[in-house]
Amino acid sequence: MGEKLLMKGNEAIGEAAIRAGCRYYFGYPITPQSELMAYMAKKLLKMKDSAFVQAESEIAAINMVYGAAATGVRSMTSSSSPGISLKQEGISYIACAELPCVIVNMQRGGPGLGSIQPGQADYFQATKGGGHGDYHLIVLAPSSVQELVDLTMDAFDLADKYTNPAMILGDGLIGQMMESVEFKERKKIDLPDKEGWILTGCKGREKNYIVPFNLDPYEMEKVNLKIQEKYNELKEKEVRYETVNLDNADLIIVAYGTVARIAKTVIQNAKSEGINIGLIRPITLFPFPEKIIAETSEKVNKFLVVEMSMGQMVEDVKLAVNGKAEVNFYGRVGGVIPTQSEILTEIKKYLK
């Protein structure tokens, strides 16, 4: 039985990161995740062999993470949508260099300076690249403060296992709310040895170098192919999702994060009206759970994708469904959170 605490989402991420062995945090304040930064400051500044740096910008912060990750330590940065935009070049470098690190995005309404309330309009940015070049982040989408804890700790393991940056894609709501969390005992997993490539000074060996660049296009192509192999492995082995009430459902909601929580209430409310709704909740957004969606589209012919965006994940759902069922979309943007009743009203339109 682990330790149970009542924690605010943003702070729970910080505590989880520290328990996962992260001692190096570099960030810049931005609403709605500044509490995470403050928590890391309070904790890390009192610890040995650690560093907390409030960097001059989000760009500097991600580059500090790149440097620390190159020396083989677990390191992390966090921000919200506009700040994550700033980090894209750095993330591309980290992915090309095949370094592990964790990036937390507590999404807010966009585009531009947007709003400070929750959004899910960074899905494309998170899952389709965001930065230049062919690479992907491992993207995890928590739906509760407990999941913020569990997935943050998983993110460090996955990043190390695949030597690839990982992102926690949360939002302003989940970061601000307080829920009971348990810090459970975690199973130790086998992680690859870092000794062959980390930069620690070349004593006793040839020099190592980390250079995300090659003037020879055939060599650069090889780099890309090597990275893609990792993504193929991720797609085979690391897909995660939750399903609710798929059997006999007349319509399947596909939603992640905060919206999935709301969807679960929609399912309960619909049941009391005699309407049978199911939910597929992706937990990994990359790799995307296309198989379960494809399989379900053989049995149920209506999907409603609900997002706090103008429609981003819906495209991946349509690709997975591949024309076998009807895929509709409902969204609210700018920081607006959809209510259970408006979602149910929308669902009823498709069940007439």
Add this chain to the structure above:
Amino acid sequence: MKKVFGSPKSLTKVPFTYCPGCHHGIAHRLIAEVLDEFGVREKTIGVCPVGCSVFAYVFFNCDMICAAHGRAPAVATGMKRSKPDSIIFTYQGDGDLASIGTAEIVHTANRGENITVIFINNAIYGMTGGQMAPTTLVGQVTQTSPYGRDPKTMGYPIRVAEMLSTLKGVAYISRVALSKPAYILKAKKAIRKAFQSQIEGKGFSLVEILSTCPTNWGLSPIEANKWLEENMIPYYPLGEFKTPEEVS
């Protein structure tokens, strides 16, 4: 027969690919000699920039990492915080450090990060074909100042050494040149002081090295050295701008 000169251990045996008359080769060698003299090659990590010296990772015989344009001081910060016993240096040009990287260099200096920055100031952007740099002189013709740098629309050249030396966290800042042997000897002394200051944990150190770019200046190597002495040194005076008292 006594061996009086050789290639430093801190350089690889790969021949430099820099242009004839380019001072990168001299700067690389001086840094490598200092690392050898202090015996710190095996705990040194260098950060190379975007620019002609992106290839520094090929020439230096120590752990190296390539940073995004301008971000080397931030990368160095992440590394030094993680491995405080390492010797970390960045090697940056005038676009990397004084244009896109201005925030990073100012804040890394301001935090007093215990790293050494080697700043190659050749008043032009080399790798990309000769555009104006923040350190290009007034009236100097470049690809993006084809009628000469006009301060009214393009601003005045930035004196980085002086500017950074106003920050309290800075331990050692000096400006040197490589256009003649006497200057080269002084430059090596400055680079030594900078690394010594890091070894002694004194704070941030930077050596601004006035250098030539014969290819993009459109001059021969010898003409370029002359141009540097007649035009750059009057505007960018040589000397030490900040020293901790104890670094001798």
